[in-house]
Amino acid sequence: MRPLSRRRLLGLLAVNTASALGLGTIATPSAAAASRRDFSPAVVVGTGYGAAVTALRLGQAGIPTVMLEMGRLWDTPGDDGRVFCDMLNPDRRAMWLATRTQMPLSSFLWLDIDRRIERFTGVLDCVHHGDISVYVGRGVGGGSLVNGAMAVTPKRATFAEAFPDVDSDGMYRTYFPRAAAMLGVNHIDPAWFETCESYRYARVSRAHAHNAGLTTTFVPSVYDFARMRREEAGEVPRSALAAEVIYGNNHGKRSLDKTYLADALGTGCVSIRTLHHVRAIEQDADGTYVLTVDELDLDGTRVATRQLGARYLFLGAGSLGSTELLLRARDTGALPGLSPLIGRDWGPNGNVMVGRANRPRDRTGTVQSGMPALGIDAWDDPRHPVFAEVAPMPAGVELWVSLYLAVTRNPERGLLTYDAGSDRVRLHWLSGQAQPSVDQAKALFDRLNAANGTEYRSDLFGDTRVFETRLTYHPLGGAVLGKATDAYGRVRGQRRLYVTDGSLVPGNIGVNPFLTITALAERNIERILAEDLR
Ligand code: FAE
16 A cells, blocks of 8 residues: 555545544634634633633533643544554654653663654643643643543642642532532442452552551542453453553543543534644634644644634643743733742642562563552642552563552642743753652652562662652643633633633642542533623
8 A cells, every 4th residue: 555645644634533522523724714704602721621611611501612731632543553652652743843762761770761752743742841741631622641540539638738729629529529520430340459460550549558657548430340351351452451541542431532532523613623732722713713824734843823712711731831821811912911929839730750679579460451449549648748659560471560650749849931032931940949849759658668678760760869859740730710811710810711720729739730630620610601691
C-alpha cells in the first residue's frame, strides 16, 4: 500500500472524527477555513473534565456549542493496529511535539530510559517552566486520556478550606455523586485484590504501611475493574496490564470521549473541532467574543488561522491553558477589565514522587496494573499530611521497587505572568517552594523505611535525589473560584465569560483532582444555565 499523503490523512481524520463521534459536518481544517469568521452561541475551549461537563449541559439545554481542542481525536489505529503506544515501546504517539519521551521517572540504575521519537501531535505534553515541568493530556478528552483514572473525593474539611464560598453540603450530597456516576467510577473487588498478580505491588506497599502504623485505603477508579480482571485471566487484550497509562489506554479506561463527550455529541447541539489551538480572545463592540484559532496538521504545523465568534465563552483549557488565554487578553489590552488576581494561587497539588527499595522477599511482581488502586492516607496527620498513591512500575520484570506519587499539603503558591516579548505565559515556581512537600513526604517515608528495614531509591530521577518535585501531574489554580471569578466561575470584569477547569482550584486539594474539577463544573454550569442563559 502507498504511504498516506498528508492530505489523505487529514481527510481520513475528518471522516473518522465525524463518523466516530456523530458530527454533522465532515470537513478538513482547510475546507472549514474557507469562511474566515464564523459564530457559535456558545464556545468551549478544551475538551478536558470541566469543558466536557459544560458542553454536555449546554447541549442538553439546546444551546448550539462548539468545542475547540488543540489535540487530535484518538480513534485511529496506527500501523500496529493500536490507537495508543505503551510505556515500554513509545513512539511518536507518546508525546506532544517532542523528539524525546519525557518519562516522569527518567532513569533506572541511573541509566536514561527516555527514547528518541518522531515529532508529532502525541497525547502527553510536558510543559517546562524553569524549576517545574507540568504534565498534561492533549486530545479529545484532555487529561482523561493519560491519567491514572483515580477518582478520589477530597476530605470535606480540605474542600471547605479551599472553597469557603461553596456550599459543601450540596457538593457532597449532589455534585460529587453526580460526577462519579457520569464518569463511571467503580470500585475494586477486595477479594480479587487479595489474590491477583496485578496488585501484588500494592499489597506489598500496604503491608509495609501497616507495619509502620499507617492507614491505607482503596482508591475508586474510572478504569473498568471487571475488565482488568479479565485481562489478568487472559480473556481480553491487555491494556492496564500491558504498561499502558500515560501514553493512553487502548481498552478499559472510561475516558471523557466515552462518557461526557459522547453524551454531549449525542445531544446534537455540540460539535468538536480537533487540532484547533485557541491563541487569543478579544471582544467586538457588540459584546461578541472573538477567538483567534490556529488550525494544526498532525505534525503540529499551522495550516490556517481563522476567527470564531461566541456569545458565551467557556474556558476549559486546563490550569495553564485557560490562565494563559486570560492573561494574554488582559495584558495585551484585549479584555482590559479582567481581575488582577488572574495568574495567582497556582500550585502543583503538593506532588512528590518517591521510590523505595524492597527486600528480596518482597517481590512487587512482573505484571503490574498501570491503574493505581490503593493509597496511604495520612492526610489528617497535623504535622505531615500526605495522601500517597501506590504507583506501579510496569517494566515486565521484577524490580523490587515500591513507587509512590504523594499529594502533600504545601501552602506555597506559584504565579503565572504574561511575557509580551515572547507572547507566552511564564510560571514562577522555584524549587525551594517544594520544600514543605519534601519535609512531609520524608516524614512519612522515613517511617515506612524504618518499620520495614528498607531504603530510598536514589537512581530513578536522573540524578541522586530521592524526592522528585520538579514535575507535577496536578496543575491547579490561576483563575481561582471566588477570587479571579465569582463563586460560579464567572470571570470578574467580563460578562458571559467563564472558567470551568482546574484553574478554579487554589493550588492544592489533598487528593488527585479530576473528580473535584468535574463536580465543581457540574455545580457551576447548573447555576449559569439557570441565571445567565435563560
Ligand atoms: P484538562 O483535562 O487538562 O484539559 C484541557 C484540554 O484543553 C486539553 O485537552 C488541552 O489539549 C486543551 N487545550 C489547552 N489549551 C488549549 C488551547 N489554547 N486551545 C485549545 N485547546 C486547548 O483540563 N487526576 C486524578 O484525579 N486522578 C488521576 O489518577 C490522575 N492521574 C494523572 C496522571 C497523569 C500522567 C496526568 C498528566 C494527570 C493526572 N491527573 C489525575 C490529573 C488530571 O488528569 C487533571 O487534573 C485534569 O485532566 C484537569 O482537568 P481540566 O478540566 O482542568
